[in-house]
Amino acid sequence: MLLDGICQKLSQSQLDFGGLLMATKRSVGDLKEADLKGKRVFVRVDLNVPLDENSKITDDTRVRAAVPTIKYLMGHGARVILASHLGRPKGVTPKFSLKPLVPRLSELLGVKVEMANDCIGEEVEKMVAAIPEGGVLLLENVRFYKEEEKNDPEFAKKLASLGDLYVNDAFGTAHRAHASTEGVTKFLKPSVAGFLMQKELDYLVGAVSNPKRPFAAIVGGSKVSSKIGVIESLLEKVDILLLGGGMMFTFYQAQGHSVGSSLVEEDKLDLATSLLEKAKSKGVSLLLPTDVIIADKFAADANSKVVPASGIADGWMGLDIGPDSIKTFSEALDTTKTVIWNGPMGVFEFEKFAAGTEEIAKKLADLSCKGVITIIGGGDSVAAVEKAGLAEKMSHISTGGGASLELLEGKSLPGVLALDDAIPAAL
Ligand SMILES: Nc1ncnc2c1ncn2[C@@H]1O[C@H](COP(=O)(O)OP(=O)(O)OP(=O)(O)O)[C@@H](O)[C@H]1O
Numbered sequence: 001m002l003l004d005g006i007c008q009k010l011s012q013s014q015l016d017f018g019g020l021l022m023a024t025k026r027s028v029g030d031l032k033e034a035d036l037k038g039k040r041v042f043v044r045v046d047l048n049v050p051l052d053e054n055s056k057i058t059d060d061t062r063v064r065a066a067v068p069t070i071k072y073l074m075g076h077g078a079r080v081i082l083a084s085h086l087g088r089p090k091g092v093t094p095k096f097s098l099k100p101l102v103p104r105l106s107e108l109l110g111v112k113v114e115m116a117n118d119c120i121g122e123e124v125e126k127m128v129a130a131i132p133e134g135g136v137l138l139l140e141n142v143r144f145y146k147e148e149e150k151n152d153p154e155f156a157k158k159l160a161s162l163g164d165l166y167v168n169d170a171f172g173t174a175h176r177a178h179a180s181t182e183g184v185t186k187f188l189k190p191s192v193a194g195f196l197m198q199k200e201l202d203y204l205v206g207a208v209s210n211p212k213r214p215f216a217a218i219v220g221g222s223k224v225s226s227k228i229g230v231i232e233s234l235l236e237k238v239d240i241l242l243l244g245g246g247m248m249f250t251f252y253q254a255q256g257h258s259v260g261s262s263l264v265e266e267d268k269l270d271l272a273t274s275l276l277e278k279a280k281s282k283g284v285s286l287l288l289p290t291d292v293i294i295a296d297k298f299a300a301d302a303n304s305k306v307v308p309a310s311g312i313a314d315g316w317m318g319l320d321i322g323p324d325s326i327k328t329f330s331e332a333l334d335t336t337k338t339v340i341w342n343g344p345m346g347v348f349e350f351e352k353f354a355a356g357t358e359e360i361a362k363k364l365a366d367l368s369c370k371g372v373i374t375i376i377g378g379g380d381s382v383a384a385v386e387k388a389g390l391a392e393k394m395s396h397i398s399t400g401g402g403a404s405l406e407l408l409e410g411k412s413l414p415g416v417l418a419l420d421d422a423i424p425a426a427l
């Protein structure tokens with residue numbers, strides 16, 4: 001795919017992290033026409049997309065990401081059953097219905113996607129029986145049943161009874177051991193990974209287990225407490241660690257600097273000190289911003305100025321990294337071959353404090369074009385990269401917020417573990 005005529009996205013083979021693709025789980029690509037033609041394939045996708053007050057999809061990234069697996073199944077004559085959650089409903093809640101997804105799915109797939117009013121039961125069974133080869137039926141939100149999140153075996157069995165085989169392509173929900181992501185695999189074989197699931201694992205696991213070095217991580221976001229696991233795990237792997245976002249002030253305070261009314265987690269000061277020591281003992285080059293943009297209130301129209309990070313006056317709070325820090329971070333990133341980014345550098349939702357995040361996004365887009373592997377780890381950093389219009393330029397943008405964080409923390413994902421192991425290729 002050509003980007004701006006200059007930056008070409010790296011091909012899969014170039015991203016092979018030294019031959020270590022995460023090929024440990026059986027893939028939907030191993031299933032051919034003979035395995036799929038006429039078969040009812042139960043596919044767990046993550047269609048948990050943001051909707052506005054008129055139920056209009058405001059970001060269809062997850063819908064588009066689900067398409068390759070569905071199209072592959074359709075193209076091989078399967079009868080496709082799609083299951084997903086949307087939001088966190090307590091019981092049947094119309095505003096969490098998956099119905100608004102039907103038009104966009106139909107458009108992207110080039111077929112009329114049918115929609116069931118439920119995800120189990122007789123009516124659904126009848127609709128499943130009527131799916132033609134290459135046709136697609138979307139089930140209603142699986143979380144309308146509390147049994148979904150409880151991973152209730154009876155509920156999982158009912159879901160499983162709808163299909164002949166199972167594909168999990170819901171990377172974004174792979175950290176949840178729910179009936180449609182984990183329980184169902186006990187009753188439905190084969191249970192294989194979809195293309196999106198595989199791609200996410202290839203990048204995220206590949207990057208941290210066998211990165212092209214130098215390997216840098218950029219960690220930001222609001223709180224140290226939500227990123228402790230990630231920082232600790234990354235300190236074992238990276239050569240360079242750049243810290244920004246609200247969490248940096250806990251590090252500054254731990255070093256004795258005045259931080260004004262910036263965000264600080266008082267109970268994490270010792271932890272911040274020990275992370276700094278750990279970085280030193282591991283030989284990791286840990287960089288904190290040298291200057292910050294401060295504001296006189298937490299608001300889009302706050303008065304602001306750039307000051308050295310070592311001294312923020314009372315009544316002021318740091319809301320972004322400053323120009324010197326952007327320069328230092330950029331220079332450090334210039335030396336790298338792999339970069340993973342999780343969490344914005346500042347309050348990017350306010351234009352005045354978005355520069356740090358935007359400049360880092362631009363830097364990564366630029367590095368991507370030069371062959372550096374750039375991975376954006378989900379959540380707000382993805383939103384920031386998209387806001388800057390640079391998503392297409394990155395090597396990989398994860399569709400999973402919580403799931404990508406857990407992977408980076410070194411945790412295993414129940415939705416992945418439950419899938420069949422890959423069948424070793426014959427010698
Ligand atoms: N200096 C700061 N002070 C207060 N809030 C900040 C600051 N810098 C960033 N933030 C806020 O942090 C929030 C994102 O932090 P959070 O820890 O939720 O990240 P996340 O969503 O987990 O990150 P990721 O996006 O990669 O998963 C943003 O809403 C942003 O406004």
Ligand SMILES: O=C(O)[C@H](O)COP(=O)(O)O
Pocket residue numbers: 046048087088172173176400401402403
């Ligand atoms: O958006 C997500 O992170 C996934 O869809 C999982 O949703 P959940 O956090 O409600 O389980």
